[in-house]
Amino acid sequence: MSMQWTTLIVIIGCALVTMIPRVLPFLVVRNLNLPAPVLKWLSYIPVCILTALVVDNFLIQEKDSLRIDWQVIIVLIPTFLIAIKTRSLSITVIAGVMMMAAVRYFF
Amino acid sequence: MSHIQTVHQHTGCGTKTCTEIQTEQSGYSVQPPEEPGCDGAEKQTESTFADGVKDGIPTLLGYISIGLAAGIVGAASHLSVLEMGIMSLLVYAGAAQFIICGMLAVHAPVSAIILTTFIVNLRNFLLSATLAPHFTRYSLLRNIGIGLLVTDESFGVAAGRLAQGKPLNDRWMNGLNLIAYVSWVVSCVVGALFGSWIADPEQFGMDYALTAMFVALLVLQLGHLVPAKLKHYLQLMGYMVIAMLLLSLFVSSQLAVIIATVIVATIGVVTEK
Numbered sequence: 001m002s003m004q005w006t007t008l009i010v011i012i013g014c015a016l017v018t019m020i021p022r023v024l025p026f027l028v029v030r031n032l033n034l035p036a037p038v039l040k041w042l043s044y045i046p047v048c049i050l051t052a053l054v055v056d057n058f059l060i061q062e063k064d065s066l067r068i069d070w071q072v073i074i075v076l077i078p079t080f081l082i083a084i085k086t087r088s089l090s091i092t093v094i095a096g097v098m099m100m101a102a103v104r105y106f107f
Numbered sequence: 108m109s110h111i112q113t114v115h116q117h118t119g120c121g122t123k124t125c126t127e128i129q130t131e132q133s134g135y136s137v138q139p140p141e142e143p144g145c146d147g148a149e150k151q152t153e154s155t156f157a158d159g160v161k162d163g164i165p166t167l168l169g170y171i172s173i174g175l176a177a178g179i180v181g182a183a184s185h186l187s188v189l190e191m192g193i194m195s196l197l198v199y200a201g202a203a204q205f206i207i208c209g210m211l212a213v214h215a216p217v218s219a220i221i222l223t224t225f226i227v228n229l230r231n232f233l234l235s236a237t238l239a240p241h242f243t244r245y246s247l248l249r250n251i252g253i254g255l256l257v258t259d260e261s262f263g264v265a266a267g268r269l270a271q272g273k274p275l276n277d278r279w280m281n282g283l284n285l286i287a288y289v290s291w292v293v294s295c296v297v298g299a300l301f302g303s304w305i306a307d308p309e310q311f312g313m314d315y316a317l318t319a320m321f322v323a324l325l326v327l328q329l330g331h332l333v334p335a336k337l338k339h340y341l342q343l344m345g346y347m348v349i350a351m352l353l354l355s356l357f358v359s360s361q362l363a364v365i366i367a368t369v370i371v372a373t374i375g376v377v378t379e380k
Contacts, residue, residue, distance in 0.1 A: 051351075055347065093320050
């Protein structure tokens with residue numbers, strides 16, 4: 001078991017900059033009533049950010065080009081259908097992983 | 108995970124008390140119609156810590172597979188198991204930990220690593236800002252405790268609960284957050300321990316667990332909308348795809364996530380009928 005000073009400093013620094021955006025809204029919102037338009041805006045965040053995270057997963061950013069991971073796109077379609085059909089997080093994840101493994105095996 | 112499936116089987120109060128049914132219904136799944144005769148004070152029973160843990164269980168495969176991968180990457184970047192464990196405990200962020208390991212391995216400057224981590228995790232501000240208004244009735248300390256452990260996944264589950272019109276409470280949120288936190292730290296450490304054993308987790312499609320999870324969380328978000336609203340949301344999703352593609356040409360995809368979300372959520376407010 002070893003621990004380097006540089007690594008420890010990096011970890012603590014990174015922990016702090018991760019904590020700030022996580023906690024700040026919880027501190028601010030207590031002392032202030034958010035106006036209705038802001039609350040409405042916040043209600044759109046879940047769908048937007050989840051869509052962004054899905055898109056992020058099929059984009060491959062390289063130094064000077066943007067590529068699309070077609071394997072992910074191919075598996076995404078049945079994943080969506082399974083999610084819509086089952087409405088189950090666990091079934092979707094397990095089926096998704098199996099389909100991805102199959103696609104990687106065959107292509 | 109079995110409680111999720113059992114929900115469908117209840118057809119009435121029958122042998123179960125209303126409270127038991129209410130508890131079991133807190134899982135992620137299509138809700139059966141309200142049974143007549145089950146209404147009453149007991150319906151309002153608050154969700155417990157254990158309910159939060161149960162609702163978090165379907166997300167664990169995602170944490171475990173990515174945690175193992177993060178541990179393996181850590182080991183490959185010459186981080187010790189202790190260092191990986193402390194990083195998982197303190198930073199507790201998937202994408203950031205991969206980047207930290209990678210940058211440490213190439214001896215990047217400390218300031219650059221910290222700045223990159225800050226940008227990667229900036230979207231957490233949007234997650235917390237969405238959840239925070241639902242917890243203002245609790246003490247400052249409890250709010251900090253909840254905020255510290257919000258992740259994309261626990262946010263997704265909590266937002267799904269809000270989409271179903273159910274309230275959030277502190278015990279449920281803590282259950283959801285803590286089961287995720289524990290499984291993340293454990294799987295990162297296990298990954299670091301067995302770092303050299305699993306050469307290529309991608310071969311088994313493990314990295315897709317997260318994508319599939321976001322797809323399911325997204326569908327669950329949309330599942331409770333009336334058709335008119337659903338159409339609006341689908342349009343916004345289309346704008347999100349376009350915005351992500353365009354922005355990713357110019358900025359890092361982490362920044363693209365934040366900027367696209369801010370823009371399209373604003374479009375959402377403006378175009379709302």
